[in-house]
Amino acid sequence: MNEDMKLLVVEDNDLDVELLERGLRKAKTPAKLTRARDGEEALHLLAADENRNDLARPFLVLLDINMPRMNGHEFLARLRANEGLKDTPVFVFTTSSSRNDIDRAYSHNANGYIVKPHGAAGLQEVLGFLHRFWRLCEHPGGPSTARA
Amino acid sequence: MSSQHAAYDTTGASAHPPGSIGLNLFHVVVIVLSLVMTIGAWQFSKHQTETRTAARFAAERDRAVGLLAERVEKYEHALRAGAAMVRSHGGRVSRAQWKDFAEMMDNLGRYPGTNGFAVVHHIARADLPAYTAQRQADHPGFVVRPPHEQPFHLVIAHVEPEERNRDVLGLDLAHEETRREGALASRDSGTSHLSGPVALVNESGETPGVIFYTPIYAGESDMPETLAERRAAILGYANTAFVVRKLMVGLLSKDRREVHFSIADGDRTLYDEHSDGDPRNDPDPLFSDTVSLDLYGRTWTIDVRSTLPFRAANTYAQPTLILVGGLVIEGLIIAFLLLLTRANGRAVAYARGVTADLQVESDKLAAANAALSDKNKELEQFAYVASHDLKTPLRGIGGLTEMLEDDLEDYLVTPDANPDVATNLERIRERVRRMNALTGGIMEFSRIGRFTDESTMVHTADIVAGLRSDFGLDGEQLRFEGDVPEIGTDTFSLRRVIENLVGNAIKYHPDPESLRIRVSAAVDGDRMTLSVADNGPGIAPEYRERVFEMFQTLGTASNSESTGIGLAIVKKAVERHGGRVILEETPGTGGATFRFDWPLGTAGDIFTLTDKAA
Numbered sequence: 115m116n117e118d119m120k121l122l123v124v125e126d127n128d129l130d131v132e133l134l135e136r137g138l139r140k141a142k143t144p145a146k147l148t149r150a151r152d153g154e155e156a157l158h159l160l161a162a163d164e165n166r167n168d169l170a171r172p173f174l175v176l177l178d179i180n181m182p183r184m185n186g187h188e189f190l191a192r193l194r195a196n197e198g199l200k201d202t203p204v205f206v207f208t209t210s211s212s213r214n215d216i217d218r219a220y221s222h223n224a225n226g227y228i229v230k231p232h233g234a235a236g237l238q239e240v241l242g243f244l245h246r247f248w249r250l251c252e253h254p255g256g257p258s259t260a261r262a
Numbered sequence: 263m264s265s266q267h268a269a270y271d272t273t274g275a276s277a278h279p280p281g282s283i284g285l286n287l288f289h290v291v292v293i294v295l296s297l298v299m300t301i302g303a304w305q306f307s308k309h310q311t312e313t314r315t316a317a318r319f320a321a322e323r324d325r326a327v328g329l330l331a332e333r334v335e336k337y338e339h340a341l342r343a344g345a346a347m348v349r350s351h352g353g354r355v356s357r358a359q360w361k362d363f364a365e366m367m368d369n370l371g372r373y374p375g376t377n378g379f380a381v382v383h384h385i386a387r388a389d390l391p392a393y394t395a396q397r398q399a400d401h402p403g404f405v406v407r408p409p410h411e412q413p414f415h416l417v418i419a420h421v422e423p424e425e426r427n428r429d430v431l432g433l434d435l436a437h438e439e440t441r442r443e444g445a446l447a448s449r450d451s452g453t454s455h456l457s458g459p460v461a462l463v464n465e466s467g468e469t470p471g472v473i474f475y476t477p478i479y480a481g482e483s484d485m486p487e488t489l490a491e492r493r494a495a496i497l498g499y500a501n502t503a504f505v506v507r508k509l510m511v512g513l514l515s516k517d518r519r520e521v522h523f524s525i526a527d528g529d530r531t532l533y534d535e536h537s538d539g540d541p542r543n544d545p546d547p548l549f550s551d552t553v554s555l556d557l558y559g560r561t562w563t564i565d566v567r568s569t570l571p572f573r574a575a576n577t578y579a580q581p582t583l584i585l586v587g588g589l590v591i592e593g594l595i596i597a598f599l600l601l602l603t604r605a606n607g608r609a610v611a612y613a614r615g616v617t618a619d620l621q622v623e624s625d626k627l628a629a630a631n632a633a634l635s636d637k638n639k640e641l642e643q644f645a646y647v648a649s650h651d652l653k654t655p656l657r658g659i660g661g662l663t664e665m666l667e668d669d670l671e672d673y674l675v676t677p678d679a680n681p682d683v684a685t686n687l688e689r690i691r692e693r694v695r696r697m698n699a700l701t702g703g704i705m706e707f708s709r710i711g712r713f714t715d716e717s718t719m720v721h722t723a724d725i726v727a728g729l730r731s732d733f734g735l736d737g738e739q740l741r742f743e744g745d746v747p748e749i750g751t752d753t754f755s756l757r758r759v760i761e762n763l764v765g766n767a768i769k770y771h772p773d774p775e776s777l778r779i780r781v782s783a784a785v786d787g788d789r790m791t792l793s794v795a796d797n798g799p800g801i802a803p804e805y806r807e808r809v810f811e812m813f814q815t816l817g818t819a820s821n822s823e824s825t826g827i828g829l830a831i832v833k834k835a836v837e838r839h840g841g842r843v844i845l846e847e848t849p850g851t852g853g854a855t856f857r858f859d860w861p862l863g864t865a866g867d868i869f870t871l872t873d874k875a876a
Binding site for chain 2: 127129130132133136140209213230232233234
């Protein structure tokens with residue numbers, strides 16, 4: 115049983131990644147975070163993992179939208195078109211709250227859409243939600259197994 | 263003044279089909295018709311006048327010729343009377359008898375053309391000496407003269423009044439051919455006969471005249487019937503000589519005539535009024551005619567010409583007046599039509615000029631408008647992109663501040679910690695929040711109503727209910743009134759408008775407990791009117807316009823959320839949907855009431871929003 119919440123963060127902004135790492139550390143959430151700087155790198159990482167199995171499959175992809183080379187929408191479209199990877203869960207995690215971005219994300223079967231929160235408190239809330247979601251998915255036994 | 267002229271020109275031409283400069287077919291028809299009428303009236307009148315004048319001339323001519331013939335006839339009657347008298351006395355009369363006769367005829371009074379009546383004896387050459395002797399018995403010194411070679415003599419035996427004509431007694435008319443032949447023609451025809459023209463000698467010299475003979479035959483009863491009998495029976499002639507000019511005077515007074523005439527026998531002129539220097543002569547007579555008059559064996563040619571008085575009396579101005587008047591009217595018509603078409607042309611040209619100018623102005627305006635619209639879109643786009651791009655570093659600053667706070671967590675709780683650090687970190691966070699609100703507001707403002715989106719169906723009441731829950735208010739604090747149908751609209755914009763207004767009401771209200779916001783809606787034609795009324799402090803009248811301007815805050819709330827963009831977004835969204843928003847005082851409470859209108863769309867409407875170049 116995998117005790118780490120494995121996340122693939124697709125994000126070009128180093129600061130956002132650092133904030134996320136800090137947040138995870140602060141929340142003491144057992145997590146393993148892999149980072150890709152854009153959609154292309156993310157696809158590459160996922161494909162490598164599938165073939166060589168040296169990277170554990172992520173529980174969730176946290177996907178930024180505005181990125182160089184390949185943005186979030188493109189990545190999601192490519193991912194869903196890939197037979198081996200199409201079931202990978204993806205949460206869009208972006209600053210954009212525009213109706214257009216939200217609609218496009220769900221039209222490519224995003225599993226969730228989270229607007230990046232302002233401030234550490236907001237981030238803790240998001241991470242708490244993600245962790246509970248992970249526990250629910252990976253440990254369907256029930257809340258009894260939740261950590262104290 | 264010039265404007266009056268311009269107005270006159272335009273009015274004058276407005277009924278005219280545009281685009282025709284110069285006379286059109288209708289004008290030509292009018293001109294030709296009136297010209298034909300003018301010429302027709304002129305010709306008709308002229309013909310009438312000419313016919314009338316010609317008839318007058320003919321009457322004058324016939325009167326003159328008739329009077330002439332009548333006059334000569336009167337002399338002939340006198341001669342025949344004389345001849346009959348002589349014949350009734352057995353062919354010879356005494357001087358006394360002839361004198362009686364002549365006095366009875368009163369020839370001086372009634373026969374002004376002649377000097378006297380005479381008896382001419384036809385004497386055979388052989389009988390002359392006896393005849394002369396016999397005559398000298400009662401006329402001592404009677405001599406037949408002048409001598410000639412003819413076999414007979416035509417001797418003037420009596421002439422009355424004798425005193426005036428004494429010197430013609432004894433004159434032998436046979437000595438001269440014209441006189442002789444006149445007598446012989448009379449003898450041979452048995453009728454009165456005129457001689458050809460002769461030169462008569464009188465007190466004023468020689469004048470043209472004619473000799474008139476009526477034959478006297480022997481025997482008391484029947485006239486001799488054959489030429490031979492007449493030649494055998496001829497005794498003499500009753501005779502007179504008249505000057506044609508004198509014949510005319512009095513009886514055919516020139517003053518009473520409007521024609522002058524000349525009389526010629528063959529090529530010899532007997533009488534001529536045309537060249538007598540009379541000022542009434544018409545050098546180019548209106549009418550002239552030549553009449554041949556057969557008169558006692560001669561044919562007189564009478565040349566009748568109208569005079570100047572005739573011309574004056576019969577030259578009617580009417581046809582000329584008609585022609586001149588008609589042509590003048592014609593000219594006026596043409597001038598009028600030309601003026602009309604010229605005015606029309608000017609008006610059309612002016613209108614075209616104005617239209618062209620307007621078109622140019624309109625094109626310029628459209629181009630300027632398009633340019634302005636492009637600029638506006640560009641500006642909105644710039645504002646959006648700038649705000650958007652500011653968000654990322656801003657988030658970074660916010661994140662870094664928190665990281666800093668996190669890292670200093672342990673230090674800040676120590677007693678030695680500088681309290682300013684925590685305060686300043688909080689101030690940075692506060693400014694980041696404010697900056698976030700501003701960039702978000704600017705982005706929304708630049709985007710609101712920009713998209714033409716398919717409408718979604720929404721109940722206004724549902725929007726208000728959603729806001730109630732969002733803002734955490736109860737049904738007392740935020741109330742909806744009104745009965746409006748579900749509408750198909752740009753729901754996001756409508757929601758943002760109401761949300762901003764409700765948010766404003768909350769933000770500026772001093773006491774959430776007593777806060778009362780009432781959203782009312784009503785249908786008005788094809789639009790819905792909405793009002794958001796609060797019981798807050800209200801907004802003074804002098805600020806009611808300014809609150810809708812960008813970044814205008816009234817400063818009562820030191821809230822970081824108060825960016826001064828919310829009402830600008832409201833105004834823009836409402837105007838993009840063809841409406842307007844006004845701010846009033848809430849009756850009773852003195853709070854603020856915002857009223858605006860919104861289209862009542864239906865499902866599937868595509869919003870084509872007013873793109874105002876502000």
